[in-house]
Amino acid sequence: MIAVRTSISLAASMIHGQARRFVSVLVAITMGIAFVAATFMVGDTFRESLARDAAGSVGRASVVVTTPDGSLGVGGAPRGGPAVIPPGLAAQVTRAHPGASVRTVAGGAVQQDLGGREASLVLRSVPQLSGTTTLTAGRLPARRGEIAVVDWVASARKLAVGSTTRLLQRGTSPGTGTEQRPQEARPAEATVVGIVKPGRDVVQGQGMPVAFAQDQDIWAWTGTTGYRELDLTQAPGGAAVDDEQLRASVAGLPAAKGLTVHTGQQEKDHRVTQMVQGVTQLTAMLLVFALIAVFVSALVIANTFAILVAQRTRQLALLRCIGAERRQVRGSVVAEALLVGVLGSVAGLALGAGLAATLVQLSHGTDMDLGSLVVTPLAVLAPLATGILVTLVASLAPARAATRVKPLAALRPETATRVRRVRALRVGVGSVLAAGGFGLLVHGALQHQLVTGIPGGLLSFLGVLMVAPVVVPGLARAVGALPARLGGVPGSLAVDNAGRNPARAAATASALLVGVTLITMMSVGSATGVRSATDALDKQTPVDALVQAPQGLAQRDLDTLRRSSVVGAATLVVDAPATLTHGGRPVHVGQSGGQSGGQSDGQAGGSSGGQTTVTGADDAAVQVSRRPQLFAGLDDHTVLLPASSGLRTGDTVTLAHGATRLDLRADVSADHADAPVVTAATVRRLDPQAKGSAWIRFAEVKDAATASEQLAQDAVAIQGAQVQGVATQRAEMERIMDVVLLVVTGLLGIAVLIALVGIGNTLGLSVLERTQESGLLRALGLTRRQLRSTLGLEALTLAGVGTIVGLALGVAYGLGGAYALFGSEMTITTEIPWARLGLVAAVALAAGWLASVIPARRAARVSPSAALATD
Secondary structure (H helix, E strand, C coil), X not given: CHHXXXXXXXXXXXXXXXXXXXXXXXXXXXXXXXXXXXXXXXHXXXXXXXXXXXXXXXXXXXXXXXXCCCCCCHHHCCCCCCCCECHHHHHHHHHHCCCXXXXXXXXXXXXXXXXXXXXXXXXXXXXXXXXXXEEEEECCCCCCCEEEEEHHHHHHCCCCCCCEEEEEECCEEECXXXXXXXXXXXXXXXXXXXXXXXXXXXXXXXXXXXXXXXXXXXXXXXXXXXXXXXXXXXXXXXXXCCHHHHHHHHHCCHHHCCCEEEEHHHHHHHHHHHHHHHHHHHHHHHHHHHHHHHHHHHHHHHHHHHHHHHHCHHHHHHHHHCCCCHHHHHHHHHHHHHHHHHHHHHHHHHHHHHHHHHHHHXXXXXXXXXXXCCCCHHHHHHHHHHHHHHHHHHHHHHHHHHHCCCHHHHHCCCCCCCXXXXXXXXXXXXXXXXHHHHHHHHHHHHHCCHHHHHHHHHHXXXXXXXXXXXXXXXXXXXXXXXXXXXXXXXXXXXXXXXXXXXXXXXXXXXXXXXXXXXXXXXXXXXXXHHHHHHHHHHHHCCCCEEEECCCCCCHHHHHHHHCCCCEEEEEEEEEEEEEEEECCEECCCCCCCXXXXXXXXXXXXXCECCEEEEEEECCHHHHHCCCHHHHCCCCCCEEEECHHHCCCCCCEEEEEECCEEEEEEEEECCCCCCCCEEEHHHHHHHCCCCEEEEEEEECCCCCXXXXXXHHHHHXXXXXXXXXXXXXXXXXXXXXXXHHHHHHHHHHHHHHHHHHHHHHHHHHHHHHHHCHHHHHHHHHCCCCHHHHHHHHHHHHHHHHHHHHHHHHHHHHHHHHHHHHHHHCCCCCCCCCXXXXXXXXXXXXXXXXXXXXXXXXXXXXXXXXXXXXXXXX
8 A cells, every 4th residue: 555655656746747748648648538539429419319300200109100111211202112001000000909099191292383383392291399390480281271381492482371382183093903003183272381390300301392281181182092100109097008019919900911010119229220320330430540549649658658767767766776666666657647547538538528519519500400419428438448548558568667777777877768679579460460451341342341341441550550660660761762862961860760760750650640541531431432422323314404394395495494594504315215135135224213314104213124215315415414424435326335234345236116126236334324325316216206305504503402493493484394403412412521521621630639749749759868869969060950950851751651651541441441331332433532632641741840840949959068968
């Protein structure tokens, strides 16, 4: 106990008397733990926000019945097929459980007549108001013929309480089997009685045009009788029945056959899982690199304590001379680390909470409103424990070194600085981790599996950090070749110093390596994901907007569209259904929506037995298209096909429509559209009655949604014209990219601070360690300015090494992560944002040089005689 008290007393006196030396360690711990704490808290807040929305959509329901596709789609629209919940199920559930409450949700889509033009409107049952779903005007529909619209639809379509709007009521007539075919549209009048500001518990997609109405109206206007969801809630105060028993009872009812029946908790978990999947993956990746940042902080801390122990050799030896035991000396160093670790971890937790709270506050008023900050016990305890444990572990080796100081060392100066050698075991383990990790990363990328990609990236990065003391000196000589040649004596000295102590050089470069790697990975991964999604959209519809009409569009209609103020370019394309064969066998082409959106009945979404929709375009399509390479090699004798067709360029493909047959040469490429493309003249040869539609490219506009609304207004003169705004989807992707860039910018700021602390810490201690060396250089004629230049070029050289390696690793991790995360859903198109990476490199190098300013000035202020006299 006496030894413990003595160690703590020594540690407290050391920290109090030499506080300046511990500031850098404290800041390093604070920044690393702030990163971990902020990642935990933002991730927990996001998950809690989504869970709250999911819970709000389910409410207190004990049992939830949905259509086989799982649940309602975005905005309440059905996701796939005509499957609905039979109205009779509600009656069966009520008879089976007379004391329970049954809530049903209907949904569907209609067309809204807006003064001569049509716009889609998604209908949903009247919602329950909550803290997030509120009325801004009027009331909820209570009678037939009434609707309430979401706020942005009311604003964009100039609707107010009391307005009357026409909806195109679509009835149904019996088809074959269970199929229902739409009849001619019949107008229906609806009165707007309320304006609703919906929460994500009611409308998941904030950009969907949603209106709320009575179920009977939804059935009548959409032509589909049935529900999309049925909730069963036990009556309060009644005999409680286990939810699983209720679920089994409902699932056994005749009308529930083929439907998905969950307990309320199961449905909440299901919806939360769907919502948070991407959030969990992002949080996991951020946590991985946050832990790596903490690991690098541990290297910096260990290096700091090692140098502090070396600088206090005489002091520790004097303590041994007056009777201090080895365990007391070792305990004092560990106690110092514990005290600094506790202070740094608490400060880091507070800083991380502040960063997370700021981000949550900035989200208010946006579609991604996170509500209030959620701080779980894990988000508090994990960062605190991490900071304290990392600091303690980092101090063990220096503490052990402190016990090896002999009492006689106090009687003689030790001016020589011991250069630590890199152990072969560390290099071997690091090499294995780096190689094996990269192998796992490549496997995860090729197989599109995050479960192997993320661990592979982590292991490979740890391996790189372990072998850094071997690699960094060689890279420093290569990077410093130019400064050594052009910088004169300071340049040569700087490059020599950069590689003289491998451990110190690796610690300095690693401080910047982590930040650059993380930022580059996020930048490359997000840019590649957005580019891949945009390319997939462009392959389906490579324009900003489509304009179609039941009778087709003519040249005069195109002239009308070109007069719109938002149109930059426009052209007509024609579509025709056709059967594609090669060698007598059908050619199957994967098609999602077609190029122009015009498809024959029964063929939307892909070819069947070689039957598909062929798009005909002319030279003007290249000017309108967002993806000109779609039309590379197009002529009257060629059909452009995607690689998924299974054909090779040069194969003969026969297009048949009715009695007309055309033999064309196939041009196959992964850059081509997912649907067959020929010239407009070829389509007209195939089908002289082919209907035209307009491809539109917007002029420079600020808001794609506003431009689409303006185009729809300008197209009123075209009978039955319908406008499909594709640019709004691109704008949504760009908005996501902006959010990612905001996160990357924040990470850049944190990385710069960590780099400044790490490099400044290492260089500052290096300056103190090399005081005599600096004095000798001054005595030999090196000026103060040259000494400052030497240290600045040394920092710049090591920063260059960290930046180059970080950029290379970040690009590899970003591309590997993109392939692992998105590769199973879309074709990946590599996108490397060179301008942004150039900015990252410039900031990183500037941070490295800036970190050397204070240590260099401190070294230059010491006179040669005083430096040479230092023990």
